[in-house]
Amino acid sequence: MKIKFIGATKTVTGSMHLIQTNGKSILLDCGLYQGKRKDYYEINSNFNYFEPYKIDYLIVSHSHIDHIGNIPNLVKQGFGGKIICTKATKDLGKVMLLDSGHIQEKDVEFVNKKRKKHGEPPLQPLYTQQDAENTFSLFEGYNYYEPIQLNEDIELTFFNAGHILGSAIINLKIKENGKLINLVFTGDLGRKNLPIIKDPDIVETPHFLISEATYGGRLHQSQNETKSILVDSIFFALKRNGKIIIPAFSESRTQQLILLFHEIFDQHHFKFPIYIDSPLATSITKIYEQHTEEYDKETSEYLKHGLNPFRFNYVHFTSSVDESKALNEMSGPMIIISASGMCETGRILHHLANNIENPNNQILIVGYMAAETLGRKIADGEKKVKIFGEEYNVKAKVTVLDALSAHADQRELIEYFNNFDRKKLREIFLVHGEETELSAFQKILINENFRNIHIPSRGDVFEV
Ligand SMILES: [Zn+2]
Numbered sequence: 381m382k383i384k385f386i387g388a389t390k391t392v393t394g395s396m397h398l399i400q401t402n403g404k405s406i407l408l409d410c411g412l413y414q415g416k417r418k419d420y421y422e423i424n425s426n427f428n429y430f431e432p433y434k435i436d437y438l439i440v441s442h443s444h445i446d447h448i449g450n451i452p453n454l455v456k457q458g459f460g461g462k463i464i465c466t467k468a469t470k471d472l473g474k475v476m477l478l479d480s481g482h483i484q485e486k487d488v489e490f491v492n493k494k495r496k497k498h499g500e501p502p503l504q505p506l507y508t509q510q511d512a513e514n515t516f517s518l519f520e521g522y523n524y525y526e527p528i529q530l531n532e533d534i535e536l537t538f539f540n541a542g543h544i545l546g547s548a549i550i551n552l553k554i555k556e557n558g559k560l561i562n563l564v565f566t567g568d569l570g571r572k573n574l575p576i577i578k579d580p581d582i583v584e585t586p587h588f589l590i591s592e593a594t595y596g597g598r599l600h601q602s603q604n605e606t607k608s609i610l611v612d613s614i615f616f617a618l619k620r621n622g623k624i625i626i627p628a629f630s631e632s633r634t635q636q637l638i639l640l641f642h643e644i645f646d647q648h649h650f651k652f653p654i655y656i657d658s659p660l661a662t663s664i665t666k667i668y669e670q671h672t673e674e675y676d677k678e679t680s681e682y683l684k685h686g687l688n689p690f691r692f693n694y695v696h697f698t699s700s701v702d703e704s705k706a707l708n709e710m711s712g713p714m715i716i717i718s719a720s721g722m723c724e725t726g727r728i729l730h731h732l733a734n735n736i737e738n739p740n741n742q743i744l745i746v747g748y749m750a751a752e753t754l755g756r757k758i759a760d761g762e763k764k765v766k767i768f769g770e771e772y773n774v775k776a777k778v779t780v781l782d783a784l785s786a787h788a789d790q791r792e793l794i795e796y797f798n799n800f801d802r803k804k805l806r807e808i809f810l811v812h813g814e815e816t817e818l819s820a821f822q823k824i825l826i827n828e829n830f831r832n833i834h835i836p837s838r839g840d841v842f843e844v
């Protein structure tokens with residue numbers, strides 16, 4: 381068996397690994413690499429390490445764009461096999477890919493306007509909404525724990541990764557030359573006690589483990605503080621009739637927030653509106669409502685009482701641009717949750733522009749903000765920021781809350797690894813993390829008596 385590491389090597393995006401055994405090629409994830417524009421086109425447009433038509437199966441861990449976002453290109457360039465994932469990932473994946481196709485088209489439109497001014501020829505989008513749609517018929521959704529026989533030598537099982545709805549740990553049992561090889565790919569590993577979804581499953585110790593280590597060198601804030609920080613923000617808003625603006629990813633983070641506010645509003649009898657101002661978040665919330673089988677005990681309680689965890693008196697989903705604009709004219713207190721998550725595009729920019737200079741308002745940072753993004757600048761406490769090319773003074777109160785992270789932190793990763801039998805585990809490959817995080821985690825694993833821990837580079841091949 382050969383394992384070829386193609387993406388999310390010493391970085392967090394573009395998850396993609398290739399397994400070759402018994403003449404079959406299995407691709408694990410087909411994520412979009414997100415980085416500088418030049419690399420972005422180069423890396424995502426060319427599958428330099430394999431021929432897409434030669435891939436027999438694509439298995440995807442979950443529906444985040446860094447794990448599925450390059451599937452339309454794979455299909456455009458000749459892949460015609462099955463895309464195998466969990467049922468929720470299949471539903472979420474389609475919505476996410478369609479939205480990504482739309483973003484690609486808009487993005488190129490913008491770039492081409494600039495290129496035209498400079499007399500340069502127009503670029504083609506990485507892929508279009510139509511390309512995204514062309515992948516839909518290949519998706520096959522399965523339940524967790526249901527062994528899937530890919531052929532007589534390869535058996536696949538999904539376990540719950542506890543990261544987002546539908547997220548899976550991928551377990552492959554491969555018969556090769558009369559021997560059984562057990563391989564596990566963690567996908568993105570979640571954490572215990574996240575809102576909505578169940579905790580990550582403990583899996584049998586594999587021979588070969590490909591593990592993420594996004595936060596291999598860091599610890600998160602305690603989850604216990606999440607609610608009290610949100611409640612404090614609400615009291616601040618009530619006192620000053622202010623608005624709470626929350627930039628949030630439409631998938632997962634927005635639904636987590638709705639559920640937390642549902643609990644908080646019930647407990648404290650708050651009576652003011654929460655607006656979910658993102659059409660993508662509205663579509664995704666509907667999928668969350670359908671996949672009740674994924675709910676944890678606390679979230680299932682709502683169903684037992686005939687309630688919908690994501691709908692209550694004070695939560696409103698805005699759809700049209702006019703409805704979104706109307707929020708500017710209304711006075712607080714209110715909460716507005718909008719996208720994009722890192723404040724790079726989308727409706728959130730209007731809300732920030734309209735509210736950031738008022739000291740009665742608050743901006744709650746609840747997710748990862750990449751370097752150079754507007755979200756990072758606000759999170760870092762910069763006093764002046766540019767929105768739509770204009771300078772704004774940040775007078776609104778800024779609060780950073782990182783306890784909602786859907787990734788295991790260093791302590792949780794070690795706790796997870798400690799479930800494994802060190803003697804049986806032959807090789808460990810660390811992926812999906814900046815190099816500093818992976819190296820820090822590698823050192824800790826060595827101290828914990830794990831052996832053969834690799835940090836592969838892009839294109840590295842391990843024959844096992
Ligand atoms: Zn993820």
Ligand SMILES: [Zn+2]
Nearest residue numbers: 444446447568
């Ligand atoms: Zn990821």
